[in-house]
Amino acid sequence: MPQQKxxxxxxxxxxxxxxxxxxALPVVVMCIxxxxxxxxxxxxxxxxxxxxxxxxxxxxxxxxxxxxxxGVDDQYQAGTQSKTTRSGxxxxxxxxxxxxxxxxxxxxxxxxxxxxxxxxxxxIDEVRRRARDFLQDETQSELRIFTVANWKIxxxxxxxxxxxxxxxxxxxxxxxxxxxxxKRKNI
Numbered sequence: 001m002p003q004q005k006x007x008x009x010x011x012x013x014x015x016x017x018x019x020x021x022x023x024a025l026p027v028v029v030m031c032i033x034x035x036x037x038x039x040x041x042x043x044x045x046x047x048x049x050x051x052x053x054x055x056x057x058x059x060x061x062x063x064x065x066x067x068x069x070x071g072v073d074d075q076y077q078a079g080t081q082s083k084t085t086r087s088g089x090x091x092x093x094x095x096x097x098x099x100x101x102x103x104x105x106x107x108x109x110x111x112x113x114x115x116x117x118x119x120x121x122x123x124i125d126e127v128r129r130r131a132r133d134f135l136q137d138e139t140q141s142e143l144r145i146f147t148v149a150n151w152k153i154x155x156x157x158x159x160x161x162x163x164x165x166x167x168x169x170x171x172x173x174x175x176x177x178x179x180x181x182x183k184r185k186n187i
Contacts, residue, residue, distance in 0.1 A: 022167070026161035039044065072107065
């Protein structure tokens with residue numbers, strides 16, 4: 001007995017769920033913990049900065065500009081500890097604790113505005129030093145800095161999710177190619 005083909009509604013629902021898991025979820029994760037490229041440019045006595053946050057490491061989703069950069073600073077938010085389970089008494093020593101990730105930002109201060117660039121706490125000192133060195137060295141005309149919000153989430157998890165999205169897009173392209181080649185043979 002031949003196997004029955006799934007209904008159109010079932011196929012649409014399956015495609016929506018697959019799209020959500022393979023494309024929408026990776027985009028959300030990468031928007032929360034993005035990678036960013038920052039370009040400082042010196043034109044005469046004026047320094048400007050362009051910060052571009054990216055998903056899938058290359059697709060820009062937010063670009064911010066700071067004109068007349070006056071300085072840079074950093075912000076740090078330490079991770080917090082919390083109890084993971086809700087059962088049992090609050091002071092139970094057997095109740096496991098987890099620690100959230102620490103976060104930091106390079107704050108680029110302009111004359112009228114400022115922008116916070118996500119930077120891994122492991123790299124914030126180096127990034128801040130490079131930016132300050134550029135601001136003080138009038139011989140440099142440009143500085144490009146690539147930063148990640150968190151190495152584990154932005155890079156490792158981001159790479160796995162990007163691979164998942166690439167497989168999804170590749171399979172969709174393959175489906176269209178095979179569909180059109182079958183239709184072409186039937187003509």
